[in-house]
Amino acid sequence: MQNIAVVTGASSGIGAATARRLATEGFHVVAAARRADRLAALVREIGPASTAVECDVTSDESVAGLVSSVAALGGPVTLLVNNAGGAHGLDPVESGPVEDWQWMYDVNVLGTLRVTQGLLPALVASGRGTIVTVGSTAAFTAYEGGGGYAAAKHAQNALVGTLRLELSGKPVRVMEIDPGMVRTDEFSLNRFGGDQTRADAIYDGVKEPLVADDIADCIAFMATRAHHVNIDRLVIRPLAQAAQHKVHREK
Incomplete structure (x- = not known):
């Protein structure tokens, strides 16, 4: 059996791109996410080097099911990509809905915790485990309207x-990748409740924001270094974004 890589949030965006890329690197990819129809399409595209597992990282029971499904494959679990996450709203602290903050914490922080706790024994047992967690530049820079998301990413x-x-x-590397501006089909759209105009703005x-494949390429690079090499944190932004608040926009 090939080495197994588990990717959460794999139904779209960075997660789907990472699943595709890791399969080309020789992993058997377990693509985990809530939307079974999208996962089914993804594994049909990737082929036999992939398995779809429906999983909601905010549910203890669902994550336990993911762990059982991975164990049933029988191969060594050498890579976990904690990618599931997201943002809701761009409201100031004084008026941001508590339920948005709670959702962001549960998905970004507790979701990472649940999956990591569930798969850590297998990663240790493999003797060459790697955990790559997809954070954000919001993990170390606050910005107006981003209090809930920045708080969650700081905690993550x-x-x-x-x-x-x-x-x-122990034989497990712990890595983090923190992207800046990445244009995917759904991140900003979900943040603004489906408002395409606000998402596009x-x-x-x-000119060239990062795209999901850029992040997947970096994750694959991190995960395939010699196992004694630990890339603690990789910060990646598009050329147009010098800092969280400094973005060059063409007229």
Whole structure:
């Protein structure tokens, strides 16, 4: 059996691109997400080097089902890509709905925790495990309207850093990739409740924002280095974005 890579949030965007890329790197990819129809289409595209598992990372029971499905494949679990996440709203702290903050924390932080806890024994047992968590530049830079998302990504970053310390001496690398502006089909659209105009405005005038394949390429690079090489944090932005608030937009 090939080495197994588990990718959460694999039904679209960065997750789907990462699943495709890792299959070309020789992994058997377990694509996990909530939308079974999209996963089915993805694994048909990738072929026999992939398995679809319906999973909601906000549910203990659903994550337990993912862990059981991965174990049933029988191969060594050497890679986990914690990609499931997202943002809701761009409201100021004074008026941001608590339910949006709660959702962002549950998906980005507790979702990462649930899946990591569930698969960590298998990653350790493989003798060459790697965890790559997809964070954001919001993990270390606050910005107006992004309080809930930045808070969740800061917390996710703290989780990753703590895990790296706690796993010192065990055969599991702990890595984080923090993208800046990435244009995918759904991230901004979901953030604005399906408002395509508001979603498109985020990228207005930006000649070449990053795309999902750019992030997948970096994740594959991180995961395929010699196992003694640990890339703690990789920050990736498009050329047009010098910093969180500094984006060159063409007229």
